[in-house]
Each structure stands twice: as structure tokens, then as C-alpha cells.
Amino acid sequence: MTLSQGKAIFIWGTVISAVIFLGLTYDSISKMPKRTHEENLSDQVADGKWTWQRYNCNDCHTILGIGGYYAPDLTKVMSRRDPQWMSRFLKDPHKVWPAKRRMPNLHLKDDEISDLVAFFSWVNGIDTNNWPPKPITVAAAVGTTMPGEAVFKAQGCSSCHKLNGMGGDIGPDLTHVGSRRSAEWIRQQLENPKSHFPDSPMPSFAKLSPKEMNNLVDFLSGQK
Amino acid sequence: MKYETQKIAYQYFVAATLLFGLQVIFGLITGAKYVWDYDPLMNIIPFNTSRAIHMNLLVIWLLIGFMGGTYYLVPEEAETDIYSPPLAVFQLYLFVGIGVAAIVGYLAGWSWGMPFLEQPTVLKFGIVIVALIFLFNIFMTMMKTRKWTVIQGVLLGGLVMLALLFLFGVFFVRNLSTQYYWWWWVIHLWVEGAWELVAGAIIAFILLKLTGVNRELVEKWLYVEVGLVLFTGIVGTGHHYYWIGTPSYWLWFGGIFSALEPLPILFMVIDTLRDVREKKIEITNRIALYWAVGSAAMHFLGAGVWGFAHTLPQINKWTHGTQVTASHGHFAFFGAYVMINLTMIYFAVPRMTGTSMKEHGRSLIALRLMVLSIFLMVLALGVAGVVQAYLQRVLGMDYLTTQGYMKLWYAVMWVSGWGVVTGVFTYIYDFFSMGRPSGVTA
Numbered sequence: 001m002t003l004s005q006g007k008a009i010f011i012w013g014t015v016i017s018a019v020i021f022l023g024l025t026y027d028s029i030s031k032m033p034k035r036t037h038e039e040n041l042s043d044q045v046a047d048g049k050w051t052w053q054r055y056n057c058n059d060c061h062t063i064l065g066i067g068g069y070y071a072p073d074l075t076k077v078m079s080r081r082d083p084q085w086m087s088r089f090l091k092d093p094h095k096v097w098p099a100k101r102r103m104p105n106l107h108l109k110d111d112e113i114s115d116l117v118a119f120f121s122w123v124n125g126i127d128t129n130n131w132p133p134k135p136i137t138v139a140a141a142v143g144t145t146m147p148g149e150a151v152f153k154a155q156g157c158s159s160c161h162k163l164n165g166m167g168g169d170i171g172p173d174l175t176h177v178g179s180r181r182s183a184e185w186i187r188q189q190l191e192n193p194k195s196h197f198p199d200s201p202m203p204s205f206a207k208l209s210p211k212e213m214n215n216l217v218d219f220l221s222g223q224k
Numbered sequence: 225m226k227y228e229t230q231k232i233a234y235q236y237f238v239a240a241t242l243l244f245g246l247q248v249i250f251g252l253i254t255g256a257k258y259v260w261d262y263d264p265l266m267n268i269i270p271f272n273t274s275r276a277i278h279m280n281l282l283v284i285w286l287l288i289g290f291m292g293g294t295y296y297l298v299p300e301e302a303e304t305d306i307y308s309p310p311l312a313v314f315q316l317y318l319f320v321g322i323g324v325a326a327i328v329g330y331l332a333g334w335s336w337g338m339p340f341l342e343q344p345t346v347l348k349f350g351i352v353i354v355a356l357i358f359l360f361n362i363f364m365t366m367m368k369t370r371k372w373t374v375i376q377g378v379l380l381g382g383l384v385m386l387a388l389l390f391l392f393g394v395f396f397v398r399n400l401s402t403q404y405y406w407w408w409w410v411i412h413l414w415v416e417g418a419w420e421l422v423a424g425a426i427i428a429f430i431l432l433k434l435t436g437v438n439r440e441l442v443e444k445w446l447y448v449e450v451g452l453v454l455f456t457g458i459v460g461t462g463h464h465y466y467w468i469g470t471p472s473y474w475l476w477f478g479g480i481f482s483a484l485e486p487l488p489i490l491f492m493v494i495d496t497l498r499d500v501r502e503k504k505i506e507i508t509n510r511i512a513l514y515w516a517v518g519s520a521a522m523h524f525l526g527a528g529v530w531g532f533a534h535t536l537p538q539i540n541k542w543t544h545g546t547q548v549t550a551s552h553g554h555f556a557f558f559g560a561y562v563m564i565n566l567t568m569i570y571f572a573v574p575r576m577t578g579t580s581m582k583e584h585g586r587s588l589i590a591l592r593l594m595v596l597s598i599f600l601m602v603l604a605l606g607v608a609g610v611v612q613a614y615l616q617r618v619l620g621m622d623y624l625t626t627q628g629y630m631k632l633w634y635a636v637m638w639v640s641g642w643g644v645v646t647g648v649f650t651y652i653y654d655f656f657s658m659g660r661p662s663g664v665t666a
Binding site: 003012017021027032041101123127131162169 | 257258261262263266267270271272273275276330333335336337338339342374396398399400401402403404405440443444445446447448450451452454455456457458459461462465466467468469470471472473474475477481541542544545546547549550616617618619620621622623624625627
């Protein structure tokens with residue numbers, strides 16, 4: 001090979017790749033508004049993004065899988081948590097979720113918290129080509145789930161409680177809760193946790209609709 | 225050393241060396257937070273701050289090293305002195321000043337909040353000014369004699385690309401997906417584009433001088449290497465566009481092009497070894513040679529093999545956002561850029577100070593300690609990442625519970641971190657024992 005052939009490889013390699021890349025970039029950017037439901041990207045969402053940046057959240061948490069690996073990924077967090085829980089958590093993280101690895105209290109103002117929740121809710125709707133993937137074990141169970149199990153997941157119960165070996169260890173293991181507690185006891189615990197344990201960090205789930213509550217109680221009391 | 229103004233590089237190397245030491249100390253602080261749940265520093269240096277400092281120091285010292293390398297290389301290639309030595313010194317002080325301001329700012333909670341680009345906007349404009357001064361000074365030096373060698377051309381191309389791409393990381397974008405789209409133009413196209421050009425030119429220059437092989441041979445293969453780097457690396461950016469809200473065709477483009485990315489690096493390994501085999505002169509500075517060959521091998525392992533391992537979308541779907549990425553990041557940056565900077569330093573400083581490298585066995589101790597410790601560290605992080613991907617992504621365990629199962633591997637990572645720090649401080653001691661060039665006080 002001669003020097004000029006090497007030069008040709010350099011020039012053509014660069015030009016071809018750059019042309020493909022710029023073409024795809026043009027197409028990607030034109031498709032982004034639809035894929036990221038930009039019509040819902042309000043000023044509040046943008047303010048939330050700036051709050052997210054200003055407190056440097058991204059160097060502990062990943063979002064879209066990018067960032068620090070010290071704390072949970074928040075891309076689809078609003079599928080697991082409801083807005084009230086999120087607001088309470090952001091106000092005083094350790095009180096709501098007394099995990100061993102702590103998130104510092106950032107002393108966020110109320111409007112910063114609502115901006116952040118709006119931002120997370122918007123991020124939750126981004127089309128990420130199905131990332132993060134559904135866990136294989138859970139995916140295999142689809143179709144055989146009880147209605148109460150869906151409530152259990154949606155309310156993020158497993159972030160604190162273990163069930164059949166999976167879940168957090170902040171609250172008690174619920175694998176055999178149905179053989180320890182009556183359905184009525186479970187219902188009262190869900191509606192008013194402090195009535196059983198005055199210092200319990202568990203939030204009340206009295207906000208659930210009667211149907212959701214019945215389903216959840218059925219599901220839990222069936223864990224024998 | 226042929227030109228007096230090449231000595232400017234020494235001050236850059238001193239700054240890079242000291243910041244390297246500080247960087248690995250912040251690595252230990254950051255790593256400890258994974259090992260112990262209780263963090264006594266949580267309200268002074270929380271994880272996000274220590275991570276930002278660890279990463280920023282890395283980028284700053286590598287860039288300062290590259291700039292020093294450039295100030296050393298260009299006079300010899302252009303066969304003239306640096307256009308303005310005072311400007312070069314001013315530029316170094318300005319850059320270090322901005323770096324210090326950024327780090328003090330992070331400790332005070334002043335952040336722009338995009339990973340690696342946490343510098344507040346006003347400091348980013350300062351960085352742009354530093355880059356412009358640097359490019360101006362280098363370009364004017366080259367223009368004095370207009371000897372356009374391929375090494376100079378590739379180097380200048382890499383530096384211009386580096387400066388231009390930084391602009392894509394300066395502005396706030398409302399849409400997070402779009403912000404990340406452009407963010408990768410800085411992060412990916414720097415390390416798998418612009419920096420590869422700069423590093424390729426530097427290593428070509430060193431091999432040329434060390435081995436005395438034919439210039440045309442070195443330059444021909446440099447063209448081919450950087451051509452392949454850019455061909456695979458530019459569209460290879462697509463491996464970061466799988467899951468961030470971008471269209472699904474990136475799974476194909478990113479997957480195919482980035483799967484080819486190890487090829488140019490393998491090429492560099494073969495090229496380096498061929499130059500050494502076909503050497504025309506006796507290699508007197510064997511220390512620099514060890515670092516150069518070590519760098520080529522670790523570059524291939526860390527960036528090439530470790531990158532390939534999780535670049536295909538079918539695998540990346542499970543490993544994205546886990547410690548597998550951290551493992552790859554540490555390995556790739558060490559192999560590709562830390563070792564190239566140290567190669568440059570071990571090549572240039574003895575030529576500036578007149579030190580004989582025969583008595584610098586300490587440098588090889590530093591080399592072995594760093595390489596072995598980094599290898600152990602990335603294995604530990606890699607295992608931690610696989611455990612995480614399996615428990616969290618495959619079994620659906622929640623994030624924090626998963627972390628408990630990774631503790632052992634975090635501990636191995638941290639202990640090997642001490643090995644890295646020991647290696648780095650051995651290097652720092654060795655660096656200063658090489659003496660300083662006459663007439664340089666800093």
C-alpha cells in the first residue's frame with residue numbers, strides 16, 4: 001500500500017461514515033418529538049429537568065441508563081411509584097425509605113418537587129425501544145397474575161417487602177403473610193400502618209379504590 | 225530535544241501528574257461509598273460530587289497531558305519553536321484555574337448536572353477560550369514553516385474536532401433525549417474519534433523517534449488507522465442511541481459499526497509491534513517502549529474487547545446502566561488514554577532533562593502495579609455488573625437489594641483501587657526523580 005492509498009482510506013472512511021451519521025441524525029431529530037411525546041413537554045417539565053441537573057442527580061442515578069450507578073435508574077420510575085409517594089420521598093428520603101444506602105435530604109422546595117415529579121412523569125413516556133427489559137421471570141408469569149398482584153407491583157410494595165425471595169428488606173417479608181395475619185389485619189395495616197406500629201415508615205394506602213384494596217387484601221392474605 | 229520551547233511541555237506534564245494523583249484519591253473516596261452503606265462524608269462530599277470530581281480530574285489531566293504532548297511534538301515536526309511560549313504558559317494556568325474553580329464549585333453544590341459536563345456554563349466558555357488559545361498557538365507554529373507532515377495534520381485535525389464537538393455539550397436542551405443525543409457527540413466522538421486521532425498522532429511520533437523506522441511507513445499506517453477509527457467510530461456512536469428515545473434503526477447501525485470498532489485498535493497493536501520489530505536504531509529508552517507496547521495491548525483489551533463484549537444490542541439491553549459499563553469505562557480510559565499520556569511523558573521528559581532511563585526500574589514497578597490492579601478492578605466491577613444484570617434485569621429484583629449481593633465484588637474493586645493508587649504514587653515519585661529541564665522553574 002502506498003501513502004496516497006492510505007490517505008484515500010482515511011478520507012473515504014471518514015466521509016462515508018460522517019454522511020451516514022449526519023443523515024441518520026437528521027432523521028432521528030425529526031422523529032424525536034413523536035417518540036418523546038414532546039407535546040407534553042411543558043415548561044414545568046423543563047423546569048424539572050433543570051432541577052434534576054442543578055442538584056446533580058444524574059451522578060448518583062442513571063436515567064435512560066446513563067449516569068452514576070449508585071442509585072436506582074429513574075427512566076420508568078413513575079410506572080412503579082405514584083406521584084404522592086414520589087413527592088413525600090423527595091421531601092425527606094430517609095424517612096420514607098429508610099434504606100441502608102441513603103439519599104441525602106436535598107431540602108427541595110415544594111415547587112422543585114412538583115417540577116421533578118412532572119419531569120419524571122414525562123420521561124416515563126419516552127419510547128425507549130422497550131428498555132429496561134421486562135424481567136424474564138416476571139414476563140413468564142404474565143397471564144396468570146391475580147388482580148391484586150398488579151396493585152402490589154404498581155404501588156411499589158416490593159421496594160420495601162420481599163415476596164418469594166424478591167424485593168426489598170425494609171419492611172417484613174410477606175412470603176407467608178397470609179398464615180400470620182388475618183385479611184382484616186392486613187386491610188387495616190394498608191389503610192393505617194401507624195395503628196399497628198406507631199413508628200412505621202410505611203405510607204398509608206387508604207387512597208386505593210375499594211376494588212383495588214379488596215384485590216390487594218385478597219392477594220396478600222392468599223400468601224400462605 | 226531540538227527546540228528550547230519544547231520545554232513548555234514539562235509544566236503541562238507536572239500539572240497532569242499532580243491532577244492524576246488527586247483523581248485516583250477521589251476514586252478511592254467514590255469506591256468506598258459502594259463498599260460501606262454508612263457514608264460519613266454524605267453531607268460534605270456525597271457520591272455525586274466525588275464521582276463528578278473523579279471524572280472531571282481524569283478529563284482535565286488527560287487533556288493537559290495531550291496539550292503538553294502537542295507542545296513537545298509540534299516544534300520537532302514543524303522544525304521551529306512554538307509561536308508564543310507566554311501564551312502557552314498562560315493557557316495552562318487558565319485551564320488549571322478553571323479546573324480548580326469547577327472542583328471547588330462542585331463541593332459547594334454548583335453544578336450543570338450532565339455527567340462529565342457538570343461544569344457550569346460560564347466555566348465551559350472559559351474552556352472554549354483555552355481551546356481557542358491552544359489551537360491558535362499550535363496553528364501559528366505550524367504556519368511558521370508550513371511543513372505539513374501527516375502526524376501534524378492528524379494531530380491538528382483531532383484537536384480541531386475536539387474543540388468543535390465540545391460546543392454540543394454547552395447548551396441546555398429542554399428535551400432530555402435530545403440533550404443526550406448531542407451529549408454523546410462530545411462524550412463518544414471525543415473518546416472514539418477526536419482523542420483517538422490525537423493519541424494516534426502522538427504514538428506514531430513516539431514510535432518514529434524511538435525505533436527510527438521509515439516515516440512514510442508510519443504515516444501510511446497512521447492514515448489507515450485513523451480512517452478505520454473514524455469509519456467505525458462515527459456511526460458507532462449509535463451504540464449509545466439504543467435506548468434513549470431514538471429510533472430503533474440505531475440498533476442495527478450502532479450494533480454493526482461498533483462491532484467493527486475493535487479492528488482499528490487491533491491494527492494499532494500490530495502496527496506498534498511491527499515498528500518495534502523493524503527498528504532501524506537501538507532503542508535506548510526502553511521504559512517508554514514498554515509503556516507504548518503496554519498501552520497498545522491494554523487499549524485493545526479495555527476499549528476493544530471489553531467494549532465489544534456489551535456493544536451488541538441483544539447484550540446491551542441487559543447490561544446497559546449497570547456496573548458492566550463502569551468496568552469497561554475504567555479499562556478503556558486506562559488502556560487507551562492514561563497509558564498513552566504516560567508513554568508521552570516517559571518519552572519526552574528524559575529527552576528534556578537528559579536523564580538516563582536505564583536506572584528507572586521504578587517506572588516499570590508503577591507500570592506493573594497499575595496494569596495488574598486495574599485488571600483486577602475491572603474484573604471485580606465486571607462480575608458485579610453481571611450479578612447486577614442477572615438479579616435486577618433478569619430476575620426483577622429491586623435495585624437496592626441487588627447491591628447487597630454485589631458487596632464482595634465492590635470490596636475487591638476497592639482493594640485493587642489501593643493497588644492503582646500505589647502504582648500512581650510510585651509513578652509520581654518516579655516522575656519527579658527524573659529532574660526538571662534546565663531553565664524551567666515550575
